[in-house]
Amino acid sequence: MIHGESYKPIIAEAAKMAVGEENIYERVFIFELLKDKNDPNAVAGAVGFSVREPKFYVFKAKAVLLATGGATLLFRPRSTGEAAGRTWYAIFDTGSGYYMGLKAGAMLTQFEHRFIPFRFRDGYGPVG
DSSP: OOOHHHHHHHHHHHHHHHHOGGGOOOSEEEEEEEEOSSOTTOEEEEEEEESSSSOEEEEEOSOOOOOOOOBTTSSOOSOOGGGGGGOSSOTTOBSHHHHHHHHTTOOOOOTTOOOOOEEETTEEEOOO
16 A cells, blocks of 8 residues: 555656656756747746755756646635644645746636535545
């Protein structure tokens, strides 16, 4: 049985073996997508900086996958007391991917839907 806390290290190890550790950049904050000068509808890379070292990165890519997550915790959860710290939402999903995609010219859809997690006593959680 693989539990959530063990899943990320397992996947990270598989990724390192698949693409090579020299091709993985960790702890880099991407803040801007670069448009392709020959195709105004395409993204050709990204720029960012290290959150641990004074380094700036420019990535050139044939394809870019924006997988930053949603925009959770923009609104205060209804949980109170001890349950307020046990909401299911990831605290780092700030909506930055929406901003970068929109700024690069992406058409954003499905914003009329809102995720409402299953409610149980003293907390929230995903529905199985």
